Amino acid sequence: MSPAKKSVKTPAVKTPAVPKAPKRVKPPKSPYYEVRRSKIQGRGAFALLPIRKGKKIDEYWGQPITHEEADRRYDDNEGRHHTFLFVLDDDTVLDARYGGNDARFINHSCDPNCETEIEDGHIWIKAIKAITPETELAYDYRFEWQDEYEPEDVRYYACRCGTAKCRGTILRIPVYLRPTIKQWLAGNDVPLPKKPKKGVKPGAKKASLKKAASKKAPAKQPR
Ligand SMILES: C[S@@+](CC[C@H](N)C(=O)[O-])C[C@H]1O[C@@H](n2cnc3c(N)ncnc32)[C@H](O)[C@@H]1O
Numbered sequence: 001m002s003p004a005k006k007s008v009k010t011p012a013v014k015t016p017a018v019p020k021a022p023k024r025v026k027p028p029k030s031p032y033y034e035v036r037r038s039k040i041q042g043r044g045a046f047a048l049l050p051i052r053k054g055k056k057i058d059e060y061w062g063q064p065i066t067h068e069e070a071d072r073r074y075d076d077n078e079g080r081h082h083t084f085l086f087v088l089d090d091d092t093v094l095d096a097r098y099g100g101n102d103a104r105f106i107n108h109s110c111d112p113n114c115e116t117e118i119e120d121g122h123i124w125i126k127a128i129k130a131i132t133p134e135t136e137l138a139y140d141y142r143f144e145w146q147d148e149y150e151p152e153d154v155r156y157y158a159c160r161c162g163t164a165k166c167r168g169t170i171l172r173i174p175v176y177l178r179p180t181i182k183q184w185l186a187g188n189d190v191p192l193p194k195k196p197k198k199g200v201k202p203g204a205k206k207a208s209l210k211k212a213a214s215k216k217a218p219a220k221q222p223r
């Protein structure tokens with residue numbers, strides 16, 4: 001007879017807390033548009049319903065990362081510019097390649113029917129005009145101009161929005177540079193003019209220069 005096994009009570013061992021993986025939240029789908037092929041580039045977002053001016057159409061979803069991480073993930077020196085990044089603020093960029101919703105397919109236009117609005121850390125796509133069904137939704141990406149840009153950089157960010165107001169590039173061009181950038185886009189690589197002093201319009205006469213200097217706030221730069 002084998003001796004009865006002594007029941008040994010194992011002391012309750014506390015297992016180390018395993019951090020829970022963040023729940024993958026599926027972004028809600030906006031009823032206002034769907035993604036289709038676009039004449040502008042690749043895929044785009046097209047209205048399914050009439051959308052009134054001022055309507056919040058969708059929120060831009062994506063993984064929040066730092067600017068450094070965005071630079072590490074994406075090399076701007078690849079053949080053609082393509083990004084799903086959206087700058088939220090000085091610290092954060094949303095990368096819609098991860099956890100992004102259909103808003104990542106909204107293309108750029110120089111004469112847009114939408115704009116983006118940042119509210120409490122959320123990026124909203126809002127209609128700035130009444131939009132009819134079948135119309136492609138687009139907002140102005142307004143990529144920041146960098147003084148070190150050269151003609152090939154401007155051509156790298158070429159715009160194909162096809163509107164009458166197309167500036168030829170997705171970049172936001174400071175007013176004083178617009179004639180030069182037009183030349184660059186036409187293949188004429190003229191040198192960049194010097195940056196005018198703040199509040200002074202290029203070509204302003206002496207008298208109006210005095211006036212400009214006496215103003216407290218410099219004139220707002222148009223987009
Ligand atoms: C957020 S994605 C938009 C969706 C994109 N069409 C696609 O199919 O993935 C942004 C990229 O689309 C392209 N794009 C968007 N608007 C454009 C435009 N007006 N002209 C040229 N390319 C554009 C650029 O490659 C840009 O980096």
Ligand SMILES: [Zn+2]
Nearest residue numbers: 110159161166
């Ligand atoms: Zn354009």
